[in-house]
Each structure stands twice: as C-alpha cells, then as structure tokens.
Amino acid sequence: MAQENKLTTEYGKLIASAQIPFEGGVYTLSQLSPFKNDPDDARRLAAWKAEGAWYKEHGAEFDGLYDQLVHLRDTMGKKLGYEGYTTLGYYRMGRNCYTKADVEKFRAAVVKYIVPLADSIYxxxxxxxxxxxxxxxxxxxxxxxxxxxxxxxxADAILKQGKKFYEELSPETGVFFNKMLDDQLMDVLSTPGKAGGGYCTSLGDYEMPFIFANFNGTQHDVEVVTHEAGHAFAAYMNRDRIPYSYVWPSMEACEVHSMSMEFFAWPWADGFFGADARKFRYSHLAGALTFIPYGTMVDHFQHIVYEHPELTPAQRHEEWKKLAAIYQPWMRLDGEIPFYGAGEYWQRQMHIYQSPFYYIDYCLAQTVSLQFWAMLQKDRADAWSHYMAYTKQGGSRTFTELLKNAGLTTPFEESCLRGVSEAAKAWLDSYDLTGII
Known part of the structure; x- marks a missing residue:
C-alpha cells in the first residue's frame, strides 16, 4: 500500500504539473477547460488538441505508472489469496451488498436502454x-x-445563489450552507499549481465537512456548489453518529446525495444561469444520461485490465477503443485528436489510477438520481421527503438497504434503468428549445 500510494501520488503530481501553452498563455488542465467548450469550432478543436498533445508528450509516464500499479495490485490480491486484484478491489471499495455479477447485469442494461438514448442525444x-x-x-x-x-x-455570485438555494430548499440545508460559508469550509478557486479535481471530505476534529474545487467559469462551477455540497450536507446531517464510520455510507451510496442534489437545484437555475437556464436544464439531464455509458465503460475497462494484468500498454489502449465502440458510438476516433484516436483518453480519468473500481459508483448513483429527477417532475415536496429519508440514514445501512428504506428502486433491477430512460426520453422529446441554437 505504501508503494501504491507513492505511485498514485506521482500521478496526481503529474496532472497538477501540466503547463499547457495555448494562444500565447500557459494553462493548467483545469484552466484550459473553458476553451474546450468554446463555440468557435477552430478554437475549441485547438484546445482539445493542446490538451491531448500534453498527454501524448507524457504518455510513456502515464503508461509506466499504470503498468506498475496494475502489477502491484495484482500481486497484492494474490498475496492475500485471491485470483488477482478484482475481489480485493471490491472489498477495498467497501462493496457489501452487490457482486461483480450484479455489475455485469447493470452494464448490460446500460447498453440496452441508456446507450441508444445517449446516441439519439448526440x-x-x-x-x-x-x-x-x-x-x-x-x-x-x-x-x-x-x-x-x-x-x-x-464565483461570489455562484456562492451567493447557492446560499439562496439552500436557504429556500429546506430549514436544514439553510443552516448547513450558512455554516459552510461562515466557517470558510470551501476552497473553490482555481490557481496555478493547485491540485486538480474537486471533492468533499470531513474534518473530524471539527465534525464538519470541507469542500475542495477548481472553479473555471463553466457550468461545472454550479455543479460543484450543488454536487459537493450534496456530499457535505449528508455528512453534516450525520455528524453526530457513533461509531464515526456511520457518518458516510459506501461510495456509490454517497454519490446519490450529490448527484441528486444537482437536480434539486433546477428551480433555482435562473439565478445560477440567467438567460442560459433553459440550456442548462436540457444539458444537465442530457449530460447525466450520456455520462452513464462512459462511466460504465471506465468500470468495464478496469475489469478487463485486472483480469488480464499481462496486457501491454498498447493492448490496454486497444481494449479501450473496443469498449468505446460499444459504449460511445458517437465518438469518432479517427486520429484528428491523436490522443483520443489512439484510445489513450482513459489516462485523463484519475480514478483509474488512484481509486481502482471507483467509478461504477457514479453510474449507479446517477441512475438513482434520475429517479429523484422523475419524482421532482411530479411533486417536489414528495421528492425531498424521499431524499431526506435516504440521507438521514447516513452509513448505518448498505446501499441497497438505504434505497429500500427510502422507497427507491435498486439500479440492479432492469426495470430501474428502463423506467428512468423512458421518463427522460419523454421529457427531452417534449422540451422546448425554441430560439436556442
């Protein structure tokens, strides 16, 4: 584990060290993000190529670090008497109510119901x-x-609207978010040399959560205030639990708090996005649906890698490309952006390096969050009562038990993905995009 920590830390340092020249400036990966969404086709493509070129330049380092991690983890698993790393990986992730077979069933349902819907969106x-x-x-x-x-x-305006959102959502969320602001428990600005990503953690001595993020002027900034604060609210609601390990549930259960909170923010979208609120609602739902196939692909890739630790870096890239044909048929891998065309873009996903098998969690949670989204279309108060019933349990139950106790369907039931995909398709088909190009 000490060796593993050293290697994953090297990956984090490599990502944070990125200095990407673009249009006369130099940017970190996070700071480059706004250019990657620019409406100007040439500028946007240039930004993607610039990012890809940096990854290609360091490709040998990324491949080398991952190769060492895969073999190290395979050794860890075998040392403890397992077939390799997969079983140990599930245990380390705290998986306690579903198996590899359940995940395979979920993957099949994603390909059956979500991929065609995502394909139509693209x-x-x-x-x-x-x-x-x-x-x-x-x-x-x-x-x-x-x-x-x-x-x-x-950033200040986003936090101010976040305060309004949480104060109006419920008494509990209002008290929570004001304490986060008053006690300066959020570090959200993107600065040179700052570690990448965003997350919520707990400061045990203070019995309070802490949010770390990198604002960059995109819609992601609003999602940080809703997503990471969803995690933080859950931790805050359960801060007095004994034993302390009951504050947080398992990872996939935690992601339900955050991904669902994003959808609860929809009625306040006008304050966050102004004239772009209609765009946001559409793109947020569409993004949730198109994310699930990608996230499932990340998980599928890791299962292949740890079942076949002997694969070379080049073979791993080929496996990724094969999976892209199944899960991302909308992605043209023709070499226009060489990093993507070569099937190397999994290297951008830090979870693959730093938290093996931590990614299907997002897909399972997104599926549950879409249940909340569907409830919100009918009755916001009812949806919030289910959310609180789920959240108040903290980590005192397994993922499937938390869902059952809150009147929600487990993502491992095929009917769950079928139901949310049908509801989402009906909404997308009827959504008025008049005047928006």
Whole structure:
C-alpha cells in the first residue's frame, strides 16, 4: 500500500504539473477547460488538441505508472489469496451488498436502454451544430452552437445563489450552507499549481465537512456548489453518529446525495444561469444520461485490465477503443485528436489510477438520481421527503438497504434503468428549445 500510494501520488503530481501553452498563455488542465467548450469550432478543436498533445508528450509516464500499479495490485490480491486484484478491489471499495455479477447485469442494461438514448442525444446535437455524425471529442463537448450554458456570475455570485438555494430548499440545508460559508469550509478557486479535481471530505476534529474545487467559469462551477455540497450536507446531517464510520455510507451510496442534489437545484437555475437556464436544464439531464455509458465503460475497462494484468500498454489502449465502440458510438476516433484516436483518453480519468473500481459508483448513483429527477417532475415536496429519508440514514445501512428504506428502486433491477430512460426520453422529446441554437 505504501508503494501504491507513492505511485498514485506521482500521478496526481503529474496532472497538477501540466503547463499547457495555448494562444500565447500557459494553462493548467483545469484552466484550459473553458476553451474546450468554446463555440468557435477552430478554437475549441485547438484546445482539445493542446490538451491531448500534453498527454501524448507524457504518455510513456502515464503508461509506466499504470503498468506498475496494475502489477502491484495484482500481486497484492494474490498475496492475500485471491485470483488477482478484482475481489480485493471490491472489498477495498467497501462493496457489501452487490457482486461483480450484479455489475455485469447493470452494464448490460446500460447498453440496452441508456446507450441508444445517449446516441439519439448526440445525433440531435450533431444536427444543431451542423456536423456529421459521429463527431470528434471536441464537437461532442459543444451541446449548442451558441455555446454551452455558462454561469451568470463570478464565483461570489455562484456562492451567493447557492446560499439562496439552500436557504429556500429546506430549514436544514439553510443552516448547513450558512455554516459552510461562515466557517470558510470551501476552497473553490482555481490557481496555478493547485491540485486538480474537486471533492468533499470531513474534518473530524471539527465534525464538519470541507469542500475542495477548481472553479473555471463553466457550468461545472454550479455543479460543484450543488454536487459537493450534496456530499457535505449528508455528512453534516450525520455528524453526530457513533461509531464515526456511520457518518458516510459506501461510495456509490454517497454519490446519490450529490448527484441528486444537482437536480434539486433546477428551480433555482435562473439565478445560477440567467438567460442560459433553459440550456442548462436540457444539458444537465442530457449530460447525466450520456455520462452513464462512459462511466460504465471506465468500470468495464478496469475489469478487463485486472483480469488480464499481462496486457501491454498498447493492448490496454486497444481494449479501450473496443469498449468505446460499444459504449460511445458517437465518438469518432479517427486520429484528428491523436490522443483520443489512439484510445489513450482513459489516462485523463484519475480514478483509474488512484481509486481502482471507483467509478461504477457514479453510474449507479446517477441512475438513482434520475429517479429523484422523475419524482421532482411530479411533486417536489414528495421528492425531498424521499431524499431526506435516504440521507438521514447516513452509513448505518448498505446501499441497497438505504434505497429500500427510502422507497427507491435498486439500479440492479432492469426495470430501474428502463423506467428512468423512458421518463427522460419523454421529457427531452417534449422540451422546448425554441430560439436556442
């Protein structure tokens, strides 16, 4: 584990060290993100190529670190008497109520119900953009020709609207968010050399959560205030639990708090996004649906890698490309952006390096969050009562028990993915995008 920590730390340092030249400036990976969503086709493609070039330049380092990690983890598993790393990986993730077979069943349902829906979303997007389907990664990143939704204000304005959202959502969330602001428990600005990503953690001595993020002027900034604060609210609600390990449930159960909270923010979207609120609601739901196939693919890839630790780096890239054909048929891998065309873009996903098998969690949780979204379309108060019933249990129950106790369906039931995909398709088909190009 000490060796593993050393290697994953090296990966984190490598990502944080990125200095990418672009249009006369130098940017970190996070700071480059706004250019990757630019409505100007040439500028957007140039940004994706610049990012890809940096990854390609360091490709041998990324491959070398992962190769060492895979063999090290395989050895760890065998040392403890397992077939390799997979079983140990599940135990280390705290999986206590579902198996590899359940995940395989979920993957099959994703391919059956979600991939076709996501595919139709990208086909419509290609039509709006005037592009030929399938599109490259740079064009897939632009949902509207007039540009992706952007926050109406700066970081201070987003936090101010976050305060309004939580104060009006419920008494509990109002008290919680004001304490986070008053006690300066959020570090959200993106600065040179700052570690990448965003997360919520707990400061045990203070019995309070802490949010770390990198605002960059995109819609992701609003999702940080809703997503990470969803985690933080759950921790806050359960801060007095004994034993302390009952504050947080398992990882996939935690992601339900955050991904669902994003959807509860929809009635306040006008305050966050102004004129772009309609764009945001569409792109947020569409993004949730198109994310599930990608996230499932990340998990499938890791199962292949740890079942076949002997694969070379080149063979791993080929496996990724094969999976992309199944889970991302809308992604054109023709070499226009070499990093993507070579099937190397899994290297951007830090979880693959630092938290093996921590990714299907997002897909399972997103599926549950879509249940909350469907409830919200009918009765917000009812949806919130289910959310609180789920959240108040903390980590005192397994994932499937938490769902059952809150009147929710487990994602491992095929009917769950079928139901949310049908509800989402009906909403998307009827959503009024008049005047938005």
């Amino acid at each position: 086909r419509e997007q290609a039509g709006r953009l005037g592009k030929q389907y399938p599109m490259n990664a740079a064009d897939n990143a632009l949902m509207f020709r007039s540009g992706n939704p952007r926050p109406a204000g700066d």
